[in-house]
Structure formats: C-alpha cells, structure tokens
Amino acid sequence: MADISKQLTEQVIAARDGGHKLNIVGGGTKAFMGRAADPDAGTLSVGEHSGIVEYHPVELVLTVRAGTPLSEVEAALAEHGQALHFEPPRLGPNATMGGTLATNLSGPARPWTGSVRDQVLGVRLLNGKGEHLRFGGQVMKNVAGYDVSRLQAGAMGTLGVMTEISLKVMPKPAASMTLVQDMAMDEVIHYMNSRSAEPKPITGACWVDGKVYLRLSGAKSAVEATAQKWSGEVLEQGDEFWQQVQDLKHEFFAGNDVPLWRFSVGSTAATPQLDGHWFIDWAGAQRWYRGAGELSDMEPLARAAGGQVSLFRGGDRHGEVMHHQPEALKAIQRRVKNSFDPDNIFNPGRLYSWL
C-alpha cells in the first residue's frame, strides 16, 4: 500500500545511465508467459507500488497503482456491488492489475462485456527516459491525444512501466445461470455463434470434453425467461465452473508437460485439424489447444481461421512464442518501442526476439 513511483523512476534512470536492462515484475504470476526473461537484466519490482488511489462507485471509475493485487481490487468493488466485467484470470494470489493489462488477459465474459483493454481509461507510465507520464484519464470518454493507455495491452511491459491504471467498472449482474448439454465439437461453433446473435443476456459460451456451457447473466427475470426458452440442463455449480475457466484452473489446463497454445481466431472459423485436445471459449473466438508442435506449423492454421496463435505456456520459451508479424508492422512496432524506450531497457526480447 505505498507509492514508490519515485523509487521506480530512480531505478529506471539508473538503468539507463548504467546501460542496464530491466525485467518488470509485479506479482510474478505471469513469468511463464512470453519469451524467457533476459537473464542479464535486473529486476524492477512493481509489486510494492500498490493500493487503490481513487474509487468512485457512482462514476463507475477505479484508479489503482499497477502493483495492486486483483484480489484487493475485486474485494473493494464487491463492497459496492460492482466488479471487473472482463473477469481477469487470477493466475495466483499475487496477480496484479498491471500484469493483467500488460498481458491483456480477460476471462470468459470477454466477447460480451469487453476485455481489460476495453475497460482501461488511462494509465501513468514511466518511459525509458525516466519520464513519468499520464495518458487518458478517469472519464469514460476522452479522445485527446493518442490512446497510449490501450496500446499497453499485450505489450508485455516493452513500452514502459505502468504505475497507475484507471478502469471502467460495472455493476455485478443481479443473477446468473449456466446451461450445459452434450455437443460434438464440429457442431458447437455454429451453435455458440447462433446463440450469441440472439438478443439475450449471454455472458459465457465454452466447450470442453463434449459439453457446451452457456452462461446467462443480468436481470433475474431475463435470465430465467431465457433459460426456459433455451435447451440444456441447469448446472448447479455454474459459478464454480466459470471461475475455473476464468482462472485457467479447469483440469484441461492442468500440468506443464504438454504445451498450451492459444488460438485467437474468428469466432465462426472451423477448428484446425490437430491431434491434441481443445477447449473452446469466447463462443469460438478463443481456442486453447494442448499438444506438441512448432509455432511455424500453427501459424498457417491460425491465419486460415482469421487470427493469430501464441505458445501460451510450456514448450520452447527461447524461440518465438507470439505469432509472426509482417515486415511493415515489425518496422512500426520497432519504432513505437523506440519512441518509448530508446535504450531498450524494458523487458528486452520478452514479446519478440526482435523487440
């Protein structure tokens, strides 16, 4: 619960002056993501930079220091009947808001309620020159200047150290219900998308082990009326099921021996023909795959499905783990990186070998 931004600034300036690199660490729960951290780089710990700076429930706006644990944020929101609608995966008790935004991680409700990137309103960012900058703000609508706040989503700390994040928060739905039924993998894509095209309060649609799960949330009357119209059995432990999905604790995700791939693709695309196991989430837009393979073999499959693939966990963390970028976009990303971090201090090589 402290503001250590001065200390962080000093560390960044010292690294720059000394020609050192820094690995940015919050709660350390996402160390397995991205490429392996540079062993020669020092550690910049943001975890201590923690605490809720401002929270106005009536404004639906929350500002926290980047090292604030998700659990603390969620507890504060729950007191006012509110929640983070993007359902951040809590990959450990220390998972922080900063790490969540840097990795752009969102849970099962994402297609309907938006991602962490969607809810970000503003950030404070320490760039590679040791300048502590403020972008965006604490209001819902703000188009002054480039959207540097949302640019951070997925950048994995390569553009700077986020110190403060302002987010839109929303009321917790009054009621929720989960419907489950047996369905083959080749039927489920059409089914989940058709359901999503109906004006009903759907907030979850996933498939695993031959079963499709749909979640309804919102006004109690609307949830109940929709559940009666739609097929499927009511799942008694629905909330627990979705929490497992949200936190990647479902047994599908267990174990580190088989690599875990994330295909972020068009929701209606056919599922690639591969030998391993699939977990289909986000009504088809996020498909998890467990199986051995090379990134270069996965990429054409993801591209054909209208999206990209990353090696989310396991496998070789020293090669590329993120989808290949075309040359023109590589050039732009290098220059964007250079504009924030001209001395290449932050998380070198964590996102791509070339960045």
Place this chain on the structure above:
Amino acid sequence: MTTKPKVSKAELAEQFRSFIDPDYVITDSETMKPYECDGLSMYCEMPLLVVLPETVEQVQRVMRICNEHKVPVVARGAGTGLSAGAMPHKEGVVLSLAKFNRILEIDPLARTARLQPGVRNLAISEEAAQYGLYYGPDPSSQIACTIGGNVAENSGGVHCLKYGLTVHNLHSVEMVTAEGDVVTVGSDALDVCGMDLLALMTGSEGLLGVVTEVKVKLLPKPEVARVVMAGFDSVQNGGDAVGGVISHGIIPGGLEMMDSHAIVAADDFAKAGYPREAKALLLCEVDGTVEEVDEHIAQAEEVFRKFGATSVRTSESEEERALLWKGRKSAFPAVGRISPDYYCMDGTIPRRELANVLLRMEEMSEEFGLRVANVFHAGDGNLHPLILFDSNVPGEFERTEAFGSSILRLCVEVGGCITGEHGVGVEKIRQMAVQFNDDELQQFHDVKAAFDPAGILNPGKGVPALKFCQEYRSLEHKQHKHEPTEAAHG
C-alpha cells in the same frame, strides 16, 4: 516537420492523373471549395489540390508520391467532424475516401461487417437490420458521417456507456501507411499478439495512417427499448439521480440530460411535451429483453422519484419513445433557432462535478455576455455546452472562443478532459497544452514519427508543436484571468 514542398502543384496533379481518373484530381478553386472545411466551418483553408482515388493501390501511390516530396496529406471522409480535423493544409493534398463507399460483406453468424471507409455509419445498421443486427456507436451525425472518419475520431454517441465507443466495436482496420505500405491491425479475432496498434490507430485523427478498410462488430438488436423522462427542479437533483440509477446496478442504453435553456428550445422545436419549468431533464433509455426492460424501468422510475423528480413519464409505445427522443435529437437545431449562430463544445467531466460545472458555466456566461445551453451525455460525463453568438457582431466569435476555452480549462480542472468525442483537430490544439505537459506531448510526437517519419499525415493537427505550448499556456492563463470582463465590455 513539414517543409515547403519541392514539387509544384501542376507536377503533382500530372503525376496523380497518370493513375487516377483525371476528373478526380481536382485543382480548380471552384470545385475544391466544398473541401475547404469540415463541420467546424469557422476554420477554413484551401488545399493545394484534392484527389479521389478509387482503389487501395491508388491510395498507396498517392502516399508514396507525397511522402517522397514531403507533401502534406489530409484524409477526408464525409467532412462532418467538429474539430477541423479534416481542414485542408494549404500546401497539401486532400485525400477524399468518398469513392470507397461499399459494404463489402456482412456475416450474420459471426456478427461482423466488412466495410470500405466511406460507408456511412447509419448505412451499416440499415444493411444489418435484415439479420436482426446493428452497429453500436451512433454519433449524432450518423446519417452522414463515415466509418473511416469514425475510426479516425473514435466516435461515440448516445449509447456508448453501455455499448462502447468505436474502439470497442472494431475487429480490424486495413490502412495505408505514410510510406505507402498496406497493413492490417487487428484481425477477425478479439485480440492479436503484442501491443494494441488497433487502439492506437483509433482516434488518431488521420495522423498515423489512411484507413482503407474496416471490419466492425455487429450487435443483436435488443428486443425492446423504453425511455423514462424525468424532470427535476435542480441540476443537482438530476445529476444525483443519474448516480442513483447507476448505483442501482442499471446501465441504461442511453442517459441524456438537458438544462433549462435546452429543454425550452427543444420543446419549442419538437413539441415533445417536455416539462418546460424543469431545471434539468433526464432521458433514460433501457434496452434488452422484455423482462429485463420491465424490471429496470420500474426501478428507474422509483429511483427518479426518490431523488425528487418533479415529473416522470415512461414511453408506452415506439411512437412515444421516438417523440421523447425527438426533442433531444433536435436540441442542436432547436438551439440554432434561438440564436444566429452557436458553437458546440465537447468536454468530459466526472459526473459528480456536474452541478458545480454548470454553475460555474452560468457565471462565465454572465462574464462573457454570451448565453449557453447544455446537453449532456450524462451516463459517461460528456458535456456539450452550446454557446450562442452572432458572427455578424464584430468580436463576438473571438469572445465565444475564449468562453469555450475557459470551459475546457474548467473540465480539466475538475478532473475531466478537453474532448470526449469531437477530437482535437485544429480547434483544441491549444488546450492540449493544458491537459498534457511537454514530456507527454513529446511522447505523442515520437509515436507519430514511428508511423510517419516524414510528418506528412495531417500535420498541424492533434498535437501542438512544443515551441508554441509555453505561449499557449501563458495566453490561456491570461485569458482565463483577465479577458472575460474586458471582452464583455468591449
């Protein structure tokens, strides 16, 4: 960063005419005249020339030529913007995307539409309606404004508290870079690997690239929408009632407020049956399933009464809903009837500051000797003060600008920002120096250079040159302190 073009207008036109239909390379002032401004007609400039390419390849060639000769390029959609973001550069080319006006594909199952940038916002929803779908963001210019322009401005609208801004409703954008490459940011998926360039592009006001194709998300049309209208005898009560609805866990599809000046003007115009004596009027639209709407409408009515509403009326039919909205939707032309000219401002504030801000605006109104009416996207804090003036009275527009500038400064002071949805363009470039410090502005310039090393895309807009910022800041400060009374007397 622009330097004086080394290539002549005639040479440039000749080069363009070698690959673009010569009729669409416009060089005479008469035909170029309509391009001299966008929706903010107080800011005008004639361009060097205007081109209307028809293919992405032609856009690439235009960009390569302009990049080579360092000729400024201002991309233009329908020209409905309200911050002079599409105002031409006098030594530059206006690149109109008007010929890119086709809806390329609607995929009802995936709920997406693939569009050329010149497709009108409303046309998307009209085309999608046959599948029970629509496009969420609905800026008030939606009948005319184009999706390419919406991407450039990150346009919002009445429904954005619940359904988001343009940035929340995009899958991907294909664009031509300043150097003439075609790149796609985003994908058919909901995210891509790495930094979010799609978000960076959205709202970048034509400074980072030229949008040549857009894939948007479509939403299922809600089963039903109903609106509650509530009148209040103070702005404070109206503002508190907005908070009350939200604290109740209701996120309305639209939540609009008008002050007493706007209420009377709108009611005179639309005969919507507004409570004319009210000091604040709320229109709260709830949409969703039949059951959800019934539940939330009943709760909203109760909340409004609890917060001291002096009148509450709920639409019982589509006709009644349309009538109640008609007043709000015609608020701008309605205000236009009571004054020769009006100037629409666009700032965002934390909602809790509403009563304070309106009160201080009333004080400023007296100081500047100009009337102001307010319409407010109350759900998301986006304020649209309409300053009434007469451009035929010498000095009155300058006074209007100074008043507007003070309002924006006030928005920043209370924790808000200088533009919620209209963009910075030329209009608010000075106020950028109020909201951001030099390091932040320099970072913006550096981001711009990453996309556009030669600085040819829409130069002079969006981000002020640092050398002017000190001047702006001291000028703003001076204006803020002294000018109102002097101007009002002068």
